[in-house]
Amino acid sequence: MAWFKREKKGIITTTEEKLEAPDGLWNKCPNCKKAVHISDLTENKYVCHYCNYHLRVGSKEYFEVLFDLNNFTELFENLTSGDPLNFSDSKSYKDRIKETTEKTGLKDAIRSATGTINGEKIVIACMDFNFIGGSMGSVVGEKIARSIDYALENKIPFLMISKSGGARMMEAAFSLMQMAKTSAKLALLSQAKIPYISLLTDPTTGGVTASYAMLGDINIAEPGALIGFAGPRVIKETIKKDLPKGFQTSEFVLEHGFLDFIVDRRDMKNKISNFLKMVYPAKG
Template identity: 45%
Template sequence: MNWISDVVPPRIKTLFKRETPENLWIKCPDTGQMVFHKDVEANAWVIPGSDHHLHISSTQRLKLMFDEQTWLDVALPRVPDDPLKFRDSKRYSDRLKEARTKTGLQDAFKIGFGRIEGQPIVIAVQDVAFITGSLGTSAGEAFIRGAQTAIEKKSPYVVFAAGGGARMQEGILSLMQMPRTTIAVRMLREARLPYIVVLTNPTTGGITASYAMLGDVHLAEPGALIGFAGPRVIEQTIREKLPEGFQRSEYLRDHGMVDMVVHRRDMKATVARLCRLLMKLPPRQIETTEPAPAEAA
């Protein structure tokens, strides 16, 4: 062993090593720019320079939306974890355990009841970190419970949709969630309650083919991928080059499938305004500190 080369350099490195967090900087997926983590967090998890909207967890989403970052979690029903005893490269039950450990969620949906600018609202968020936010029996039951809660509370139902479609490990049972969630949307219509969908990146497959495209109003975050099949599959099928920005939120807005593309920092105010309009509530009263006008003599 060479004492000078093998022992001294590691000792020196340890002596002068700085303890720095691993996530101090975030790399922009679009430009490759390195951005300070705190700056991204302060900008609602949007890269300041490129305006790239990063994926955020369901808890982060609810914190951005609800007043004072407080809400009540809606208890979600439990369903059998692995009804088909499915296995590919690993057991489906093991995949579920890994996803639950990683995210702290029972399944892809997290639902909260709270206030946005003083209005009671139920918000359901799909978390792409949980098996790509895919739609299975548990996610379908969660969506329905969120709709039922909105009906009980007589409040709007806002859904942040995201995911890669139906969960293949549950086969036909996952596909059955498409008509079931459609019936839940119908229940909201019969109760004359607003149903607002916010399409985030990505929203594809059976999610797009069901509740994600049944809203009274469809909002989308900038640059979100929205569609049924992916652009590569479509190109291979029709053997033609797709237009620039095809299946992105701005393209869908220009072609009538999305009502508005809303920046994440403006989402809370936009949803609150839409809910007031659809619930036929009076405009929000903005408090001012200006002195009252003097009475005429």
């Protein structure tokens, strides 16, 4: 049965010497399932070349997309969550925080930084879904509040990038208090006539939607983002009815008047800087 074996090496290597592609070079689009080289994906702002699906990304990627030359100064980076309620389930809250920090390299579900977008000064607070579902706890609320204070003190516009499953159940009432706290801070920003831009990404739900995510001077979203309070599955099970097609997508929310614009991530930087030049001239 010698004809099953390749005695001489040709253009194609033998099975034993065949090399596997290194991990991390390709990414499969969750929507169309096609493979995209990671370098092409990065160059395209993490948007699928084939179907324009906006992949979920975190603060690292959004800072790369928005800040000029990816230059920024991170703010309040050492804030970490405590365990005010001594919450305990199958795994203690402290252990989960430690484990998630080690896994993601993040201190909590949000990062804040200041820099420029096309030369316009700005403060950006961006949520990270990989940290316990982007849940809103005390640190998230405190970082947003301090970021707004920094924007007020320096008279710099504020951009909030939301990506969250809602309140963090392990902090209970402490988590829910962040809704009022951040909303009150945003009222001060409004009184000072400093622009606040809210960017809703996939997903933006729960107490985040019910507070700071919907309070922008302009509310914008990425295409196809899930935006709502309770998720569509929960609503469907509650009302026992089928939901409209596209329910709770950013397109559906725009159609019903809760958004001002839907902006492609590849155009986001220019859209935001143009808005700031119009409403905050000679200040940024």
